[in-house]
Amino acid sequence: MIVRRLLRRLLHTILLLIVVSAVWFALLAASPGDYFDLQRLDPRVSPETIQKLRVDYGLNKTWPIRYLDWLRSVTHGDMRVSIVYNQPVTQLLLPRVANTLLLTVAGTLLAWAFAIPAGLWAGVKQNTSIDRLFTLVAAVLIAIPELLLGILLVYWVATNTHWPVGGMHSTRTNSFTDVLQHLLLPAIVLAAGLFPVLFQHLRTSVAEASSAPFVRSAKSLGIPPHRIWLRYVLPVAANPMISLLGLSIGGLWSSSLLIEVIFGWPGLGPLFVEAVMAKDTYLVLTPVICSAVVLAIGNLLADLFLLWNDPRIRTTAA
Numbered sequence: 001m002i003v004r005r006l007l008r009r010l011l012h013t014i015l016l017l018i019v020v021s022a023v024w025f026a027l028l029a030a031s032p033g034d035y036f037d038l039q040r041l042d043p044r045v046s047p048e049t050i051q052k053l054r055v056d057y058g059l060n061k062t063w064p065i066r067y068l069d070w071l072r073s074v075t076h077g078d079m080r081v082s083i084v085y086n087q088p089v090t091q092l093l094l095p096r097v098a099n100t101l102l103l104t105v106a107g108t109l110l111a112w113a114f115a116i117p118a119g120l121w122a123g124v125k126q127n128t129s130i131d132r133l134f135t136l137v138a139a140v141l142i143a144i145p146e147l148l149l150g151i152l153l154v155y156w157v158a159t160n161t162h163w164p165v166g167g168m169h170s171t172r173t174n175s176f177t178d179v180l181q182h183l184l185l186p187a188i189v190l191a192a193g194l195f196p197v198l199f200q201h202l203r204t205s206v207a208e209a210s211s212a213p214f215v216r217s218a219k220s221l222g223i224p225p226h227r228i229w230l231r232y233v234l235p236v237a238a239n240p241m242i243s244l245l246g247l248s249i250g251g252l253w254s255s256s257l258l259i260e261v262i263f264g265w266p267g268l269g270p271l272f273v274e275a276v277m278a279k280d281t282y283l284v285l286t287p288v289i290c291s292a293v294v295l296a297i298g299n300l301l302a303d304l305f306l307l308w309n310d311p312r313i314r315t316t317a318a
Contacts, residue, residue: 009303013296020292021285022067028281029063035083035279057083070282080282084275089286093268097290099171100267103260104253104294106183107190111248114191115198122199123206123237134203138196146193146255150262153185170266186263190252201244205237212236239306246302250295257287 036054039045051060058066073080079089122131141149157163164181171179209215210233218228260269268287275283 005303006300009296009300013293013300016296017289017292018071021071021289024285024288025063025067025070025281028279028284029066031279033279034059057081066281070285079286082275082280082283084278084280084283089282092271092283093286093290095170095172096266096268096271099265100253100256100260100269100290101294102171103183103186103190103256103265103267104249106187107194107252107256108249110187110191111194111198111252115195115202118195119199119202120206122203123210126207131203134199138199141192142196144192146189147258147262149192150186150189150259153189154262157185182263182265186256186259186265189259189263190255193255194248194252198241198244198248201240202237205240206233209233209236242302242305244302245305246295246298246300249298249301250291253294254291257291 034054036050036059039050039053040047054060058069061069070080079093081087082089082092085092118134122134125131163185164178174182215228215232218232219225256265256267257269257272259265260267261273264270268290272284272287274280275287
């Protein structure tokens with residue numbers, strides 16, 4: 001049953017969230033010190049005040065007990081309070097989650113918009129100059145780390161143009177044009193990292209589907225080429241691309257956290273780095289959980305698209 005498959009996917013997602021959050025909680029607890037270590041160096045803060053604050057935030061307990069308390073509060077919709085900002089974690093993260101999601105969607109759409117026509121063209125025109133050109137571009141992009149590409153792009157733009165490369169604190173207080181200008185460069189870097197993977201998979205899938213026996217049979221029957229591509233080749237070549245959908249969304253979401261720091265985009269990335277440095281445990285865990293949820297949602301969407309595209313999968317699932 002399809003419903004049973006979806007329920008199994010939901011159960012796997014819940015288990016994944018529990019394991020990921022527990023591992024991060026344990027890693028943060030195993031690292032030496034806590035947020036209040038710096039406060040002890042301030043002579044204006046008494047040891048009694050620091051001890052009281054540690055008790056208020058539960059830092060006097062062992063990490064398994066603190067983790068179970070946090071897990072219990074999460075089931076009631078409470079993500080706890082940030083130590084650094086002394087504000088509810090949910091209140092801090094909601095606008096930043098929206099900004100990171102905007103960047104992820106922009107990078108994904110940009111990558112697919114270039115990879116689909118390039119992969120189709122290269123798959124149809126194999127071993128031609130255009131195929132070699134796209135393959136060379138994909139090889140160069142996959143060899144350059146996104147971090148290095150982002151730094152090089154920031155340097156080139158800053159020294160050769162007047163394009164803004166950072167400094168945006170909130171997308172709400174800026175016009176649509178300003179947001180678009182600040183969004184374009186990090187979206188290009190994210191798309192450049194995803195493009196080679198999508199291109200190579202689509203090129204290979206189109207090439208294999210084009211040489212399949214049923215395609216040769218359709219050509220021998222005199223079916224027009226455009227019908228062969230739309231009805232026979234593309235549905236077969238689409239399955240590997242659909243499978244990549246979930247991984248691409250989750251991968252770009254994780255990559256965007258680092259790219260946001262480079263370009264000063266007001267998403268989860270800068271806040272996550274600050275929370276890790278300050279050992280603000282509850283503020284660290286929420287972006288981690290969001291990343292796992294985005295990956296799970298992407299995989300779920302890929303499953304649904306595969307069920308819609310391939311009748312063989314629908315028959316197996318039923």
